[in-house]
Structure formats: structure tokens, C-alpha cells
Amino acid sequence: MSSKRPIGLLDSGFGGLTVVSEVFRQLPQEDIVYVGDNLRCPYGSREPQEVKRYLFQIMDFLAEQDVKMIIIACNTATAAGLEAAKSRYNIPVLGVITPGSRAAIFATQRGRIGVIGTEVTIRSDSYRREIHRINPQLHVVNRSCPPFVQLVEEDRTDSAEARLLVRDYLAPIREEQIDTLILGCTHYPLLAPVIGEVMGEGITLISSAEETAREASAILQVKQMLNEQNPHPSHRFYTTGNPDYFCEVGSRWLKRSIEVAGIKLDD
Amino acid sequence: MSSKRPIGLLDSGFGGLTVVSEVFRQLPQEDIVYVGDNLRCPYGSREPQEVKRYLFQIMDFLAEQDVKMIIIACNTATAAGLEAAKSRYNIPVLGVITPGSRAAIFATQRGRIGVIGTEVTIRSDSYRREIHRINPQLHVVNRSCPPFVQLVEEDRTDSAEARLLVRDYLAPIREEQIDTLILGCTHYPLLAPVIGEVMGEGITLISSAEETAREASAILQVKQMLNEQNPHPSHRFYTTGNPDYFCEVGSRWLKRSIEVAGIKLDD
Known part of the structure; x- marks a missing residue:
């Protein structure tokens, strides 16, 4: 069932964890997969075309994880690539x-x-x-x-x-x-x-961040894709940077211990 | 274009004007058509089946006005009939x-x-x-x-x-x-x-009321049905009760002068 698939989130680094934290609070039964592109962070002063290329690489990775929705939990990537990203896959894509x-x-x-x-x-x-x-x-x-x-x-x-x-x-x-x-x-x-x-x-x-989690909730509900009766949701984190550092900072910010794996994306 | 069609709203009486007021504030370029069923107000202690019948009568009237979305701006009617109302027409129906x-x-x-x-x-x-x-x-x-x-x-x-x-x-x-x-x-x-x-x-x-106007905004945007570049929106009000009294109370609450017509629905 499509409602049981995870929500994919991405950011240039740790920033998108503010959206994750709100997804935990406002959509506590949803599974999530998060990608932080810490290796190439910050995005904010790069060329928009470059940011868009990074965005699509990460979206491809998330699509392989069979996510039901992608939240671009990064304003820079949203500004650079949301419109193009919306037609890239046949799932809802939400920017911030x-x-x-x-x-x-x-x-x-x-x-x-x-x-x-x-x-x-x-x-x-x-x-x-x-x-x-x-x-x-x-x-x-x-x-x-x-x-x-x-x-x-x-x-x-x-x-x-x-x-x-x-x-x-x-x-x-x-x-x-x-x-x-x-x-x-x-x-x-x-x-x-x-x-x-x-x-x-x-x-x-x-x-x-808060508002995006809320709007994700509204969209999932309208599309009848809310994950219900899922008391033990799964939370997977990936970083292009150092997984140990991501785990340390992320666990502190999210006030829970998280598991983090490294991934490598072509530059 | 579907985005240029009005939003339809309904209530048992004046209460839905709190939603209208928020639509004016949060979606100031939208045309609206409002029906207040003041003659049969209050709904709150009637049988749910009766409320549902009233709801469908008003929705039929709104559908004839070619609305692009219906907001059931009444909790009682939402509780009694939203699920059935959703499949009644091929437009989004939003409860409160x-x-x-x-x-x-x-x-x-x-x-x-x-x-x-x-x-x-x-x-x-x-x-x-x-x-x-x-x-x-x-x-x-x-x-x-x-x-x-x-x-x-x-x-x-x-x-x-x-x-x-x-x-x-x-x-x-x-x-x-x-x-x-x-x-x-x-x-x-x-x-x-x-x-x-x-x-x-x-x-x-x-x-x-406030939250419903906000969620209507999100749904219209996701469905690409927002009315843009409409600086002089049209607002039409109908009541099953006394149009003069509705006009007096409604104009005061909405802090603008409104035009109200009477309608008759079968009982």
C-alpha cells in the first residue's frame, strides 16, 4: 500500500532536521528516509544549476528507496529546482x-x-x-x-x-x-x-520547517496516503559526509539516538 | 479555466461567515458563493440524516453555480455528511x-x-x-x-x-x-x-474557521486551481432566511457591505 511507504526528505546538511523534528511531532506514525548532503554543504552560494544537479542526484537515491513523497527540506534547493523536480517522478514533491x-x-x-x-x-x-x-x-x-x-x-x-x-x-x-x-x-x-x-x-x-511538516500532513491526507496504525515507525538517515559526526549532532538536535549510514554521490 | 470559478461555502446560518472572513484575508483574490440556511438553523440538535439531506440540497445549489471547490463551513454538517459529500461531485469538498x-x-x-x-x-x-x-x-x-x-x-x-x-x-x-x-x-x-x-x-x-481557509489555500495550490490576478473578486451571499437581516448582521461581521439574495429550498 502506498500509504505504508516512507516519506523522503533531503537537505544540504543538518538544516532539514528541523523539518524531520516536526514530522516526528506532527506525523508520528510516518516512516522517513533522510539524506543530508553535508559533504557539499553549504548550497547557498553555489550556482542554481549546480544545486539542481545535486538535488536530482539525491531525489534519484530517495526514489530508489520507494518513498511516497519527497520533501525538499532546503530552501536553496527548493528555489533552484522545485518546479523541475515536481515533474521528475510520479509522487508528490513538496518544497519549503x-x-x-x-x-x-x-x-x-x-x-x-x-x-x-x-x-x-x-x-x-x-x-x-x-x-x-x-x-x-x-x-x-x-x-x-x-x-x-x-x-x-x-x-x-x-x-x-x-x-x-x-x-x-x-x-x-x-x-x-x-x-x-x-x-x-x-x-x-x-x-x-x-x-x-x-x-x-x-x-x-x-x-x-514547522509549516512544511504541516502542509505535508494536509497533502498526504487529501491524497489518502497517511500512514495509520504504525506505532513503531522506521527512521533512516544518510549523509554524504561523516556518519559519526552526523549521528552525534543529529541525535542531540532530534533528542533521540539515530542511526546514520554514509552514501557516496557522483560529483 | 477552472481556477477562475468561485469557491462555494455553506453553513446552517451565520457561523460560516467566520470562514468567509478568513478566505477574504488569506485568499483575497478568490470569488465566493455563500449559502446560509438560516431558516433551518440550528442544525446542531437535529438528526444526522436530516442534516445530511439539507447539506446535499445546498451542495446541489452550489454545484449549479459552477463552483470549483465546496467548503462545508459548518462542523455539524461536516460531521453528518462529509464522507458522503466527497463522492457527490467531481470537485474537492473540504470540511472544517x-x-x-x-x-x-x-x-x-x-x-x-x-x-x-x-x-x-x-x-x-x-x-x-x-x-x-x-x-x-x-x-x-x-x-x-x-x-x-x-x-x-x-x-x-x-x-x-x-x-x-x-x-x-x-x-x-x-x-x-x-x-x-x-x-x-x-x-x-x-x-x-x-x-x-x-x-x-x-x-x-x-x-x-481560520484553519479551514488555510487548508483550502493549500489544496487549491496543489491542484493548481488558485485564482490569480483577480483584483476585484465577486462575493455572492444567499440565505434561506430573511435577506435583509442577513445583510445587516453579515455586513457588520465582515466589516464590508454585502449583497444578499433569498433562496428557497424544499423541506
Whole structure:
């Protein structure tokens, strides 16, 4: 039965674990297969064509694992390749930009939305386009924050350097009188405490990770593909990087011990 | 083009206007057609078979208006007839119970969820079943509140009587240590200020109305049926009751002047 197949998720590295964590919480009976491309992380300053090639390599691997849905748990890969990826296989493919955009439309009170992300994501202007498809009246301001992903990948989100960098990069967006800020990179929820502190009271932070898990739930339900009565779901993790390091960091972030295998993808 | 067709919404009376209000906010470019069955309101204490017959009469009317999607903006009608309604036409049919359940799964911190609704809704146990399909570990308590719909239909939500009734009916649920309360009737968001006051701090109120508009947005997008570039959408309202009274109350609630026509349905 198609509903018993796992959900496939992928990211440039650890960032997509924020989506995994929300899948565990919001869809606790689903099996998952995750691929982190830590060896080639970060994606955010590469050429979009290169990111798209990596994305398709990982999607091919996930398709071989017979997944029922693929979640591109990476804003950069979503911006670079979602449209092409949707027609690649005959299963639903969900990116993180559409759910994050919808959540911002839902949350905004005064119609002023900020978006932070990697260079590829921000240059693609994907969030603004998604938001304006639904509501052209909303004001959307973008800001790329290139160093944030490395802070997370190197597990330095609680450092003095993190606080300085966040304050510095968010300064222009603080002047824009936004009421809602989209964390347009799946790594950023791990910086949310610092980002929230810098932005101050009254700004709603949207985690595209949380929203994507929720939208995956809605799509699986509409397509009658929810996995029900599966009290002991299977969770498989793969990395192109060092499996031991992935296991150490991933287990800590997900607050459960995980098993990780290495995979090699052609460059 | 199918995306240019209106969304159809229906309710036993005024309650579904809470969904309309959220469609205006979250999907401002969509045309809509609304039917309020005020003449036969409330539905909540009728036999489910009778409610289902009313539901199908209204859906037939909406289908004649060539709608692209039907939102059953009424918990009682959703509980009584959603499953049968889904196969009635070849368009998406969305109830309010599934989106409200998903939002509660998203919101709960300690896994204890309360549900209030009409007698039909609560007896159907639909919320508990929907929540447990996705996460059987969550604790769900139900409570029917029969007089609440009349308070809203008669526009007495700010009365001393409303405060007394809400306090009385919510007393058992206040002892259940819930952290999330589903307003399982589209009329109830209009009582939300009083309900919030009675429940106290730290309880998340879930409006199935808000969540349903959001899930409608996701479904229309996945099905590529969003209405884009429609800056002057059309909004048509019909009632089986008194059109002048509907116009007066509806215009006030929606904070815009609306046009209302009467319709007659066989009893």
C-alpha cells in the first residue's frame, strides 16, 4: 500500500532536521528516509544549476528507496529546482517555500513581511513571488544572510559570534517595520532564539520547517496516503559526509539516538 | 479555466461567515458563493440524516453555480455528511474538522486537547477520530455546548447571559488540564473573547474557521486551481432566511457591505 511507504526528505546538511523534528511531532506514525548532503554543504552560494544537479542526484537515491513523497527540506534547493523536480517522478514533491509563504499570509497583521535566507534563495525572489500569487497587496522585503548556515553546521548557534552576526545582518530588516519574519532556510530555526532576541517583541517568526511538516500532513491526507496504525515507525538517515559526526549532532538536535549510514554521490 | 470559478461555502446560518472572513484575508483574490440556511438553523440538535439531506440540497445549489471547490463551513454538517459529500461531485469538498484537528496537533504542547461543539458534532466523535488517525497518543476530551449557536445567531455574544452560559458549559473541560481547545463550531470564534476569558491564560484556542481557509489555500495550490490576478473578486451571499437581516448582521461581521439574495429550498 502506498500509504505504508516512507516519506523522503533531503537537505544540504543538518538544516532539514528541523523539518524531520516536526514530522516526528506532527506525523508520528510516518516512516522517513533522510539524506543530508553535508559533504557539499553549504548550497547557498553555489550556482542554481549546480544545486539542481545535486538535488536530482539525491531525489534519484530517495526514489530508489520507494518513498511516497519527497520533501525538499532546503530552501536553496527548493528555489533552484522545485518546479523541475515536481515533474521528475510520479509522487508528490513538496518544497519549503510555499508552506512558509502561506503561513506568513496567515500570520501577518499589518501586511509587512520580511524574508531571510541564503543568496540563492533570496536572489530567486521565490518567497515574494509565492506570496504575491495569493495576495499582491502584501509588502515583502528580502535579506540574504550567507554566514548563518555555517554557524548551524558548525554547531555554534549559541556563540557570541552568532549574536554579533545576526545583529549585523538583520539591522536593515529591523528598519522595515515588518510584523512577520520568514526564516527562509531550514537551518535558521536553530538560530531562532538569537533571531527573536535581535528582532524584539511583536514580530512573528515563521519556521518554514514547522509549516512544511504541516502542509505535508494536509497533502498526504487529501491524497489518502497517511500512514495509520504504525506505532513503531522506521527512521533512516544518510549523509554524504561523516556518519559519526552526523549521528552525534543529529541525535542531540532530534533528542533521540539515530542511526546514520554514509552514501557516496557522483560529483 | 477552472481556477477562475468561485469557491462555494455553506453553513446552517451565520457561523460560516467566520470562514468567509478568513478566505477574504488569506485568499483575497478568490470569488465566493455563500449559502446560509438560516431558516433551518440550528442544525446542531437535529438528526444526522436530516442534516445530511439539507447539506446535499445546498451542495446541489452550489454545484449549479459552477463552483470549483465546496467548503462545508459548518462542523455539524461536516460531521453528518462529509464522507458522503466527497463522492457527490467531481470537485474537492473540504470540511472544517480535518483542518481544525491538524491545527490542534500542531499547537498542543502537552498533548491534551479539548473540543467543544454542537450535539451532533460531539456525538459523532469526529475530532477525536481525526486526531487519533494521525497521533493516537494525544488525549482528547469532548464537550457539547448546545446553546452557544443561538447566542451567535441572535447576536448576543457580548451579553451577561453569554458569559454565564460559557462559564457553565466550560466548567467540566476546565478541569481536564488541556493546553489546546478546538472551537469545533464555526459560530464559536465570535464567542472567542468570552471563551478565552473563561479558559484563562496558556490555553491555545483553535478556530476551525481560520484553519479551514488555510487548508483550502493549500489544496487549491496543489491542484493548481488558485485564482490569480483577480483584483476585484465577486462575493455572492444567499440565505434561506430573511435577506435583509442577513445583510445587516453579515455586513457588520465582515466589516464590508454585502449583497444578499433569498433562496428557497424544499423541506
